[in-house]
Amino acid sequence: MNRFEVNPSTANRSFFLVLLLVLTLVLVPAGCKKKAPVSEPSDDTEGQSAASTESRESLDDGDIIGMGTDSLNDSDLGALGRSELDLKDVHFAFDRYDLTITAQTMLRENAGWLQANGGVQIIVEGHCDERGSNEYNLALGERRAEAVKNYLVSLGISDSRMRAISYGEEMPLDPANNEAAWAKNRRGHLLVVSQ
Amino acid sequence: MQLSSGGIRHLRVGQSIRWFVLLPLILVGVTFFPAPSAGQEEVTIGTARRGISLIDLALPKFLNPTADPGVAAVIEELREVIWSDLDFSGLFELVDRRFYGYIPPYNPQRPDYEDWEGIGAQSFLLGSVRTAGTADGGRTVYSVDSILYDVKSRQRMLGKKYDSSRPLLLAHTIADEIIRHYTGTAGIGASKIAFISNRDSNKELYVMDWDGRRQVRLTANKSLDLSPSWDPEGKRIAYVSYKRGSPEIFVMDAYAGREVVFAGGQGASFFSPEWTPDGQGIIFNSSLDGESELYIRGSSGKEMRRLTFSRGIDTSPSFSPDGRRLAFNSSRTGSPQIYIMDADGLNAERISFGEMLGQYNSCPAWSPDGSRVAFCSRTGGFFHVFTIDVADGRLKRLTSGPSNNEEPSWSPDGRHIAFTSDREGKKQIFIMNADGARQRAVTSSGDNESPSWSRS
Numbered sequence: 001m002n003r004f005e006v007n008p009s010t011a012n013r014s015f016f017l018v019l020l021l022v023l024t025l026v027l028v029p030a031g032c033k034k035k036a037p038v039s040e041p042s043d044d045t046e047g048q049s050a051a052s053t054e055s056r057e058s059l060d061d062g063d064i065i066g067m068g069t070d071s072l073n074d075s076d077l078g079a080l081g082r083s084e085l086d087l088k089d090v091h092f093a094f095d096r097y098d099l100t101i102t103a104q105t106m107l108r109e110n111a112g113w114l115q116a117n118g119g120v121q122i123i124v125e126g127h128c129d130e131r132g133s134n135e136y137n138l139a140l141g142e143r144r145a146e147a148v149k150n151y152l153v154s155l156g157i158s159d160s161r162m163r164a165i166s167y168g169e170e171m172p173l174d175p176a177n178n179e180a181a182w183a184k185n186r187r188g189h190l191l192v193v194s195q
Numbered sequence: 196m197q198l199s200s201g202g203i204r205h206l207r208v209g210q211s212i213r214w215f216v217l218l219p220l221i222l223v224g225v226t227f228f229p230a231p232s233a234g235q236e237e238v239t240i241g242t243a244r245r246g247i248s249l250i251d252l253a254l255p256k257f258l259n260p261t262a263d264p265g266v267a268a269v270i271e272e273l274r275e276v277i278w279s280d281l282d283f284s285g286l287f288e289l290v291d292r293r294f295y296g297y298i299p300p301y302n303p304q305r306p307d308y309e310d311w312e313g314i315g316a317q318s319f320l321l322g323s324v325r326t327a328g329t330a331d332g333g334r335t336v337y338s339v340d341s342i343l344y345d346v347k348s349r350q351r352m353l354g355k356k357y358d359s360s361r362p363l364l365l366a367h368t369i370a371d372e373i374i375r376h377y378t379g380t381a382g383i384g385a386s387k388i389a390f391i392s393n394r395d396s397n398k399e400l401y402v403m404d405w406d407g408r409r410q411v412r413l414t415a416n417k418s419l420d421l422s423p424s425w426d427p428e429g430k431r432i433a434y435v436s437y438k439r440g441s442p443e444i445f446v447m448d449a450y451a452g453r454e455v456v457f458a459g460g461q462g463a464s465f466f467s468p469e470w471t472p473d474g475q476g477i478i479f480n481s482s483l484d485g486e487s488e489l490y491i492r493g494s495s496g497k498e499m500r501r502l503t504f505s506r507g508i509d510t511s512p513s514f515s516p517d518g519r520r521l522a523f524n525s526s527r528t529g530s531p532q533i534y535i536m537d538a539d540g541l542n543a544e545r546i547s548f549g550e551m552l553g554q555y556n557s558c559p560a561w562s563p564d565g566s567r568v569a570f571c572s573r574t575g576g577f578f579h580v581f582t583i584d585v586a587d588g589r590l591k592r593l594t595s596g597p598s599n600n601e602e603p604s605w606s607p608d609g610r611h612i613a614f615t616s617d618r619e620g621k622k623q624i625f626i627m628n629a630d631g632a633r634q635r636a637v638t639s640s641g642d643n644e645s646p647s648w649s650r651s
Contacts, residue, residue, distance in 0.1 A: 064387075064402055065452040066413025095530060095555065132578075133557040133571065133601055134645060135422060135467045136524055136531055138435075138442070139480055139487040139508040142464055146485065164482070165441055166464060170398070170419055 086113050087122070087190040090148060091183060094129070097143035099151055103188075107148065110190060111155040124149045125189040126166040127173075129182035134168055141166030148188040249288040250377065253316035254278055255295045257339070258303060258323040266324050269337055273324070273366045279406055280370030280384045285610060285628050286377060290316050303342060312346045319344050320373065327358055334360035341369050343376065352376060363408065374608075383606045387649045388613055389413075389423035389432050390624055394641025400434050402449060405606065405613075405626070405648065407637030413449060422645055424477075426470045429649040433457060433468035433477055444468045444479055446494070458492060467510050472518040478502070480510040489523060489540075502540035513561045513568070514538070522546075522559035522568045530554045533570050535585070546583055547572070549590050560603045560612075562629075563650075569593075569603035569612055580614050582629070593631035604648045605629075613637075613646035 087110050090103035099107070114120060126145030128137040145164035153159050174181035256274050259266045281287045294314040301307065303321040311319045320343050327338035336358055343353035353376050359365040367384030374382030389402045395412065400420045403410040414420050418438035425432055426446075433446050443459030444466075457477060458465045467480040476493040483490065484501065487508045492499040503509040507526035514521055518538060525534045528545070533556050536543035546568065547556040555573035562569065567582040578599040582591045594600035598618035605612055609629060616625045616634075622642045627634040 064411050064413065064449045066400070066402075066411065066449060067415065067447060067452060067454060095526075131573070131599075132531070132555060133511065133524070135480070135511045136508065136526075136557045138421070138464075138466045139510040142466075142482050142487050143508060146482070163441075163462070164464075166466075167419075168421075170421070 087192070089190075090188045092144055092186040092188070094182070094186065095132070095140065097126075097140060097147050099147055104151065107151050108155060111152055111157055114152070114157050114161070119194075120192055121161050121194045122163075123191040123193055124152075124162055124164045125171075125191060126164065127171060127185055127187050127189065128169045129185045130169045130172060130177070131182065132169070134170075138166050138168035141168045144186075144188050148190075250286060251290055251315055251317045252281060252287045252373075253290040253295065253311055253314065253319035254281070255298065255319070255321065257321070257341075260323050261325055263326055265335065266326060266337070269362045270324050272362050273322075273339070273369070276363060276366035276384075276406075276408075277320070277370045277373075280367060280382065281373065283406070283611070283626075283633070284370075284374050284382060285633070286374065290314055290319075303340065306344055308344070308346050308349050311344070317346050318352070319346070320369075322369075330360040336360045337362060337365070339365060339369075343373055363404070367404070378608075380608050381651070383608050383611065383648075386607050386651065387425070387429065388604070388624065388637070389425055389434075389647045389649070390638070390643055391421060391423065391645045392638070392641050392643045394643075400432065400447075401643075402432070403637070405611075405637075407624075410638070413447065422467055423647045424468050424470055425647050425649040427472060427474040427650045429651050432647075433470060435466055435468065442466055444477065446477075457494070458490075467512065469512045469514065472514050472516055478512045478514070478521070480512075489521075502536075503543075504540075505543075511558055513559050515561050516563055516565045520561075522561050522570075524557045524559060531557045533557075533559045533568060533583070535568070546585070546588065548588065549583075551590050551592060552581065558602050560605055562605050563607060563609040569605065571601045571603065571614075580612065580631075591630070593627065593629075594634070600625075602645055604646045606648050607650050611648075613648050615644045615646065 088106040090099065090106045093100070114122070124145045126141035126143065128141050142164065145166055149162050149164045152162060172181070172185040173187070174184045254274060254277060257270050259270060278289060282289055297314060298310045301310070301321070303323055306321060320341065322339060322341040325338045327336045330336050337360070339357045339359065341355050341357070342351055344350070345352050353372060355372065357365055364385065371382035371384040383405055386405045387402050388405050389400065391398050392401045397417055398419050398421065399412055399416070400414040400423055401410055401412050413432070414436070416436060416438040418436060421435040423432050423434040430450060431446050431448050433444055435442050436445055439459065442464045444457040445454050446457045447454035457468070458479060458481065461483060463481055463483045465479055465481045468477050469479070470477055476491055478489060478491045480487060481490050487510060488504065489502045489509045489512055490499055491502055505525060505527035509523055509525045511524040512521050513523070520535055521538055522533060522535050524531055532545050533547035534543050534545050547570065551574070552572040553574040556570055559568050559570045566586070567584055569580060569582045571578045571580050577597060578601045579595060580593045580600050580603050582593065583589070593612070594616070596618060598616055600614055600616045602615045603612045604614070611626055612629055613624055613626045615622050619636065622644045623636045624638045624643045624646045625634050625636050
C-alpha cells in the first residue's frame with residue numbers, strides 16, 4: 001500500500017520537500033562536495049536600552065514580528081513522477097541504526113532495481129519512532145539514512161545518485177502510540193526524485 | 196493566606212539583606228541568622244507551610260485618581276499579571292483579595308501600615324494609573340506610580356514612576372523589580388519562551404511571554420521548523436528549518452523580521468543549535484563529515500571547529516554559564532547518556548549514573564547558576580525530567596506519572612524550568628519550579644514542544 005494513502009498530510013509535505021530537493025539537485029550536481037557558500041551570519045542586534053534606574057522611565061519594547069509569509073507556496077508544486085513503490089522500506093530496532101539481515105536483503109533487492117534504472121536519483125530518508133528526544137532522534141535518523149546509503153554504495157550504487165536526510169520522529173507512517181506503530185515508523189525510506 | 200496565622204511570620208527585611216543569601220539557610224532549618232553587612236538587622240524566619248518561608252505580600256488594585264473609565268481595564272490587567280508573576284516566583288504568599296475590602300480608602304504616598312498589618316501583610320504594593328497622552332501608532336500612554344512598602348520597618352522600599360503604552364510589559368517589569376529587591380537577581384517577568392507548534396497544520400516557530408500570554412507565530416514557511424534557541428540578549432533565535440529542502444540552521448532577528456542562513460548547504464544536515472553564553476557563536480550537530488557530531492562556529496567569522504569524534508551520536512549541546520564546559524547527549528557507549536566535556540571537546544565524561552535513571556537519558560540543559568544539569572530519563576516506560584548536581588552527582592526527580600516529560604529549559608533566574616509534557620494527550624509546554632513544584636501548562640492549542648526560555 002502506498003504510504004501516502006495512509007497519511008495525506010504527510011504526503012503533501014513530503015511532496016513539497018521532494019520538489020525542493022529536485023530543484024536543489026538540478027542546480028547543484030549531486031555529490032559535488034564543493035564548499036557551498038554559507039551566508040555570512042549577520043550581527044545586527046539592535047541596541048535596546050536595559051531597564052533604566054531612573055525614577056521615571058519610559059517603558060516600551062518593539063513588536064516581535066518574525067518572518068511573515070514566505071514567497072514559496074503550494075501553487076509552485078508541479079507534477080513529479082515517483083516510483084518508490086518499487087523500492088522497499090527497511091526497518092530498525094529501537095535506538096539502533098545497524099542493518100538487520102532482513103534489512104540487508106531488502107536493500108539488495110532495492111539495489112537491483114536501482115541498477116536496472118540507472119538514471120534514477122534517490123533520497124534516502126531516515127525515520128524514528130516517537131520515543132526519545134526530538135534532537136536525538138534527528139541524529140539517529142541521520143545515522144539510519146547514512147547506514148542505508150552506505151550499504152547501497154557497498155552494493156555498487158553510486159554515491160552521487162543518493163542523498164541522505166533525516167526526519168527524526170517528525171513524519172511517522174502510523175501516528176498511534178503502540179509497539180506496532182513504532183516498529184513501522186523506525187524505517188529507512190527510499191524516495192525517487194528524478195529519472 | 197489566613198488571618199489567624201499560626202506560625203511565626205515576621206521577617207524584617209532591610210535593603211541590604213538578600214534572599215538569595217537566606218534561602219539556602221532557611222531550607223536547612225536555620226531560624227536565626229545575623230544579617231550580613233547590614234550589621235544592625237536581625238532576621239527571624241518562621242516556619243511556613245511548604246517548608247520554605249514566604250513573604251506575605253498584599254497587592255490591591257492600583258488607584259484610578261482621575262476616575263478615567265479607560266484606565267480601569269489597565270488596572271485590572273496590571274494586577275492580574277503582577278499577581279501571577281509574584282505568585283509563580285515561589286517567593287510570596289499573596290494576601291487573599293477578599294481582605295482588601297477591610298482597608299479604608301488610602302493615600303498611596305502615605306499608607307496606614309497598621310491597616311495592612313491587620314490583614315496579615317508583611318509588605319504591600321500600592322500604585323496609581325493615569326493616562327498621559329498618545330504614543331506613535333495611536334497607543335495610549337499610561338503614567339503609573341508603583342510603591343512597595345515594608346510593614347515591619349514602616350518604610351517605603353521601592354518607588355517608581357513609569358510611562359508606558361504596554362501595560363503587560365509594565366506589569367512584568369514591576370514584578371521583576373520587586374523580585375530583584377528581595378533576591379538581588381532579576382525576575383523572569385520580561386522573559387520569553389520560543390517554541391515549536393503545529394497549531395496551524397505544520398510545525399512552525401512561535402514565541403510567547405513565559406506565562407503563555409501573547410503567543411506570536413514567527414515563521415510561515417509551510418515546511419518543518421525545529422529546535423529554537425534564544426541568543427543571550429533575547430533578540431535572535433537560531434532554529435532548524437527544512438524550508439530549503441534539507442535541515443539547515445537559520446538565525447532570525449525576531450524584532451527586525453529578517454534572518455540569515457547560519458549553517459547550511461554542503462550536502463549535510465544541521466541540527467540542535469545552541470548559542471555560546473557570550474552570544475558570539477553557535478554550537479550544533481552536523482553530518483558534515485558523514486557522522487553525527489558536534490561543531491562550533493563563530494557568528495562573526497567563518498571558522499568552524501569539530502568538537503566530537505566518537506563512534507556514536509553526539510547532539511543536544513548545552514553550555515555551562517561560564518562557557519567553559521558543555522553538557523551534551525551521546526550514545527558513544529551504546530545508549531543515549533548525558534556527558535559533560537570542556538568547551539574545546541576534551542575530557543568528556545558521562546554524568547548520568549544512578550539507580551533512579553533508565554538507560555535512555557537525553558535533553559541536557561545546564562542551569563544558569565552552573566550547579567545542575569536538567570535532563571530527561573526513560574524510566575518505567577516514560578520520560579521524566581531530572582536534575583543532577585554537577586559537583587556530586589546527586590539526582591532529583593522533578594516529574595512523575597504515566598506521561599512523557601522532556602526538553603527541559605531553565606528560566607533566566609534558574610528558579611523555574613519549562614518542559615514538554617503529553618500528560619493531557621497532546622504535547623504541551625509546561626512550566627514548574629526548579630524543584631518540580633507547581634507544574635502547569637502554558638500552551639493549549641495544537642501540539643507544542645521544544646521550549647527555549649530566553650536568557651534575560
